[in-house]
Amino acid sequence: xxxxxxxxxxxxxxxxxxxxxxxxxxxxxxxxxxxxxxxxxxxxxxxxxxxxxxxxxxxxxxxxxxxxxxxxxxxxxxxxxxxxxxxxxxxxxxxxxxxxxxxxxxxxxxxxxxxxxxxxxxxxxxxxxxxxxxxxxxxxxxxxxxxxxxxxxxxxxxxxxxxxxxxxxxxxxxxxxxxxxxxxxxxxxxxxxxxxxxxxxxxxxxxxxxxxxxxxxxxxxxxxxxxxxxxxxxxxxxxxxxxxxxxxxxxxxxxxxxxxxxxxxxxxxxxxxxxxxxxxxxxxxxxxxxxxxxxxxxxxxxxxxxxxxxxxxxxxxxxxxxxxxxxxxxxxxxxxxxxxxxxxxxxxxxxxxxxxxxxxxxxxxxxxxxxxxxxxxxxxxxxxxxxxxxxxxxxxxxxxxxxxxxxxxxxxxxxxxxxxxxxxxxxxxxxxxxxxxxx
Amino acid sequence: xxxxxxxxxxxxxxxxxxxxxxxxxxxxxxxxxxxxxxxxxxxxxxxxxxxxxxxxxxxxxxxxxxxxxxxxxxxxxxxxxxxxxxxxxxxxxxxxxxxxxxxxxxxxxxxxxxxxxxxxxxxxxxxxxxxxxxxxxxxxxxxxxxxxxxxxxxxxxxxxxxxxxxxxxxxxxxxxxxxxxxxxxxxxxxxxxxxxxxxxxxxxxxxxxxxxxxxxxxxxxxxxxxxxxxxxxxxxxxxxxxxxxxxxxxxxxxxxxxxxxxxxxxxxxxxxxxxxxxxxxxxxxxxxxxxxxxxxxxxxxxxxxxxxxxxxxxxxxxxxxxxxxxxxxxxxxxxxxxxxxxxxxxxxxxxxxxxxxxxxxxxxxxxxxxxxxxxxxxxxxxxxxxxxxxxxxxxxxxxxxxxxxxxxxxxxxxxxxxxxxxxxxxxxxxxxxxxxxxxxxxxxxxxxxxxxxxxxxxxxxxxxxxxxxxxxxxxxxxxxxxxxxxxxxxxxxxxxxxxxxxx
Numbered sequence: 001x002x003x004x005x006x007x008x009x010x011x012x013x014x015x016x017x018x019x020x021x022x023x024x025x026x027x028x029x030x031x032x033x034x035x036x037x038x039x040x041x042x043x044x045x046x047x048x049x050x051x052x053x054x055x056x057x058x059x060x061x062x063x064x065x066x067x068x069x070x071x072x073x074x075x076x077x078x079x080x081x082x083x084x085x086x087x088x089x090x091x092x093x094x095x096x097x098x099x100x101x102x103x104x105x106x107x108x109x110x111x112x113x114x115x116x117x118x119x120x121x122x123x124x125x126x127x128x129x130x131x132x133x134x135x136x137x138x139x140x141x142x143x144x145x146x147x148x149x150x151x152x153x154x155x156x157x158x159x160x161x162x163x164x165x166x167x168x169x170x171x172x173x174x175x176x177x178x179x180x181x182x183x184x185x186x187x188x189x190x191x192x193x194x195x196x197x198x199x200x201x202x203x204x205x206x207x208x209x210x211x212x213x214x215x216x217x218x219x220x221x222x223x224x225x226x227x228x229x230x231x232x233x234x235x236x237x238x239x240x241x242x243x244x245x246x247x248x249x250x251x252x253x254x255x256x257x258x259x260x261x262x263x264x265x266x267x268x269x270x271x272x273x274x275x276x277x278x279x280x281x282x283x284x285x286x287x288x289x290x291x292x293x294x295x296x297x298x299x300x301x302x303x304x305x306x307x308x309x310x311x312x313x314x315x316x317x318x319x320x321x322x323x324x325x326x327x328x329x330x331x332x333x334x335x336x337x338x339x340x341x342x343x344x345x346x347x348x349x350x351x352x353x354x355x356x357x358x359x360x361x362x363x364x365x366x367x368x369x370x371x372x373x374x375x376x377x378x379x380x381x382x383x384x385x386x387x388x389x390x391x392x393x394x395x396x397x398x399x400x401x402x403x404x405x406x407x408x409x410x411x412x413x414x415x416x417x418x419x420x421x422x423x424x425x426x427x428x429x430x431x432x433x434x435x436x437x438x439x
Numbered sequence: 440x441x442x443x444x445x446x447x448x449x450x451x452x453x454x455x456x457x458x459x460x461x462x463x464x465x466x467x468x469x470x471x472x473x474x475x476x477x478x479x480x481x482x483x484x485x486x487x488x489x490x491x492x493x494x495x496x497x498x499x500x501x502x503x504x505x506x507x508x509x510x511x512x513x514x515x516x517x518x519x520x521x522x523x524x525x526x527x528x529x530x531x532x533x534x535x536x537x538x539x540x541x542x543x544x545x546x547x548x549x550x551x552x553x554x555x556x557x558x559x560x561x562x563x564x565x566x567x568x569x570x571x572x573x574x575x576x577x578x579x580x581x582x583x584x585x586x587x588x589x590x591x592x593x594x595x596x597x598x599x600x601x602x603x604x605x606x607x608x609x610x611x612x613x614x615x616x617x618x619x620x621x622x623x624x625x626x627x628x629x630x631x632x633x634x635x636x637x638x639x640x641x642x643x644x645x646x647x648x649x650x651x652x653x654x655x656x657x658x659x660x661x662x663x664x665x666x667x668x669x670x671x672x673x674x675x676x677x678x679x680x681x682x683x684x685x686x687x688x689x690x691x692x693x694x695x696x697x698x699x700x701x702x703x704x705x706x707x708x709x710x711x712x713x714x715x716x717x718x719x720x721x722x723x724x725x726x727x728x729x730x731x732x733x734x735x736x737x738x739x740x741x742x743x744x745x746x747x748x749x750x751x752x753x754x755x756x757x758x759x760x761x762x763x764x765x766x767x768x769x770x771x772x773x774x775x776x777x778x779x780x781x782x783x784x785x786x787x788x789x790x791x792x793x794x795x796x797x798x799x800x801x802x803x804x805x806x807x808x809x810x811x812x813x814x815x816x817x818x819x820x821x822x823x824x825x826x827x828x829x830x831x832x833x834x835x836x837x838x839x840x841x842x843x844x845x846x847x848x849x850x851x852x853x854x855x856x857x858x859x860x861x862x863x864x865x866x867x868x869x870x871x872x873x874x875x876x877x878x879x880x881x882x883x884x885x886x887x888x889x890x891x892x893x894x895x896x897x898x899x900x901x902x903x904x905x906x907x908x909x910x911x912x913x914x915x916x917x918x919x920x921x922x923x924x925x926x927x928x929x930x931x932x933x934x935x936x937x938x939x940x941x942x
Contacts, residue, residue, distance in 0.1 A: 036803050036804075077603075139822070289603050289604055291828055291830060305545065322643075
């Protein structure tokens with residue numbers, strides 16, 4: 001039981017601070033409570049936090065299969081040759097300066113991005129029905145699109161996202177002002193698409209709702225629709241429900257190795273004349289991750305609407321960051337506008353996609369060789385950077401602790417982070433986890 | 440392509456009954472949205488498909504309306520014939536298919552008041568044109584400038600072959616360290632004690648937006664006070680972040696100076712716990728800064744009222760030419776032990792405009808609080824753009840982190856600020872010489888930084904562009920960074936003409 005004198009001295013002492021050398025100084029900050037005292041510690045981001053944890057691990061055999069960033073066979077980050085060439089070109093160009101871009105970014109970049117996703121011969125582009133704004137990679141494009149819809153969409157301010165989806169979708173859209181709901185997508189039993197569930201949920205959703213669609217290489221499951229399934233979905237969305245499709249295209253070229261093949265779904269929707277939103281990212285397919293390069297394209301029914309929509313889009317962007325960063329978009333423009341560089345890019349892109357496909361085969365073979373319990377064919381069937389392993393939280397935690405495998409808690413692994421050298425270690429980890437904690 | 444009866448009508452669905460001057464029909468496969476159904480095909484549609492509705496007929500009234508649209512508007516498609524009417528609930532209504540844009544009601548937004556000036560300037564074909572709109576530094580030859588230190592840094596970066604991996608959400612660590620030290624001084628106790636939370640942001644705008652979003656979430660209902668006038672985008676930022684704002688008096692037109700009493704009274708009147716947006720130096724648009732004594736009084740009042748200062752530091756180095764001197768106001772508050780928010784931009788002082796590099800800083804009472812605040816700032820950035828762009832951050836880190844480059848930057852900074860001071864002097868001289876009325880133009884010399892608030896009103900500013908091809912913002916602000924010595928005489932003529940001959 002502390003005496004009143006003790007308490008009094010303790011209270012006084014809080015207003016003082018010991019200096020070096022033992023003297024006491026009045027501390028201007030210690031007397032008053034912080035105005036931020038009520039601010040709590042936020043948890044690490046679920047995906048980016050994996051890299052934080054990985055970095056902390058001193059183990060020499062650690063493997064980072066968390067964030068979707070491509071690694072070479074040597075486990076190193078990759079800057080594409082064609083990107084380096086573009087950078088050298090930009091640096092040598094004496095006419096270049098760093099003046100503010102317009103609010104919607106580099107016009108040539110916008111034009112080329114629209115052509116990349118919609119096709120150079122797209123009728124929508126020819127008819128002047130496509131507005132494109134350079135934005136900060138996929139995230140920025142989704143956020144700007146979402147905020148625009150929350151303000152200007154005449155339909156219900158609701159967006160449906162697949163279950164599961166990239167975790168950040170569930171944060172972006174609510175903050176943008178859209179009520180966010182889910183539709184069934186992944187069937188854990190088949191480790192494939194729950195097509196009936198998806199259609200049922202979208203039919204039950206309001207007419208005119210916004211529907212988020214992964215253009216290809218669904219993140220995190222790697223489960224994509226077949227062309228027939230895309231057509232069935234399109235009919236429901238367009239004809240039955242007049243819903244607004246919002247495509248997230250982060251892996252064009254990465255799924256199949258072909259830019260055109262991977263744009264099939266987006267083009268099918270746009271070519272039916274309906275309105276469409278598209279968020280594009282160059283983070284993965286051009287390896288421009290940290291440069292934050294992407295584009296939001298809005299396809300409307302009417303060219304005169306296009307001009308008005310563009311003007312209002314600027315009002316969303318200006319109070320967010322005024323205008324986008326130039327460097328990454330200038331790299332993309334340089335590559336896409338130069339036929340030789342464009343071809344070179346396609347080759348490098350295919351090589352990345354092929355290496356990932358070969359990792360799928362290697363992992364599958366390694367698990368088969370170990371006679372790991374379970375059906376692992378989904379590793380071969382899933383598309384793009386990620387595999388949704390089907391491993392549960394307990395198994396994942398075990399793999400991290402015992403085998404230094406870093407991945408997200410939902411069982412997703414980035415195949416882009418694997419190499420021939422690390423496949424055996426991963427296979428051992430999966431085998432051990434599955435045997436120890438049979439699900 | 441043409442409609443077949445029931446499939447066309449069923450494609451119409453039960454949606455949308457609205458008259459517009461352009462009627463759109465979706466045909467069976469939804470492809471040809473702009474082609475009208477030919478009259479002769481209508482008969483096949485009678486009493487078809489759409490539940491509870493009947494095809495009635497077309498009217499001559501409508502025929503007249505549509506004749507003008509024949510062959511119009513939409514490339515590759517033609518108006519063929521008159522439209523379809525469907526009677527519903529005994530009201531004749533126009534049925535259209537799922538063919539109306541969901542954005543039809545979107546109105547044309549006006550061009551941005553600042554960035555729109557550059558657009559107008561670009562459109563002007565006159566040889567005499569002068570762009571004094573946006574605050575972007577120009578050389579005496581009126582060319583944009585990429586600083587030598589920036590070119591050196593970029594060359595170094597390309598040669599070192601660094602990768603382009605995602606930065607962490609809070610940005611480049613080396614940049615965050617450098618920017619906090621630049622702002623507060625490398626020996627700042629606040630930094631040493633870990634009491635500064637720094638998150639890389641998208642230049643000034645993006646950093647202000649993060650700060651605003653933080654206020655909205657953690658100080659719900661708190662108001663921000665912004666100066667009257669202030670940079671035009673401030674109110675948009677707080678509006679979009681959902682933070683209420685009001686103005687404090689700042690500019691006194693009679694003296695073309697600071698309305699200090701008004702400013703203090705308005706800050707005093709604000710509810711306790713308000714945020715006061717202060718320009719660290721080189722106030723935009725007026726160029727009028729409080730004196731050191733006035734800053735002390737402002738700090739006193741803010742402390743007394745339990746408000747929090749939110750500094751916008753976009754011109755550190757550009758006001759006086761000295762990076763340290765220009766940070767005095769911010770450092771004063773920190774020395775007093777006050778908690779503050781600070782948004783920084785490297786657009787102007789490092790000429791990195793389009794690279795979008797800046798930072799949001801919170802200087803708080805303890806390192807514990809700093810860690811928590813930083814974590815929550817990250818949580819706001821992630822759903823906005825995930826992580827910030829790397830290029831500009833690396834340039835800043837390279838320049839500030841290298842002693843030789845840093846000194847070279849200081850010199851380039853002094854050169855830029857020096858050129859603006861020289862131009863101010865010449866403009867003042869020309870105005871004083873040419874204006875025989877004896878008006879006091881000395882505010883041109885007293886105002887600080889890139890801008891001068893001329894006192895020209897809207898009509899006079901319009902005269903500047905219409906008659907003289909001098910582009911400026913309509914609040915009377917001119918950017919001296921866009922003025923050359925060679926053009927001072929012409930500008931003086933324009934200002935004098937607008938001031939005296941236009942009301």
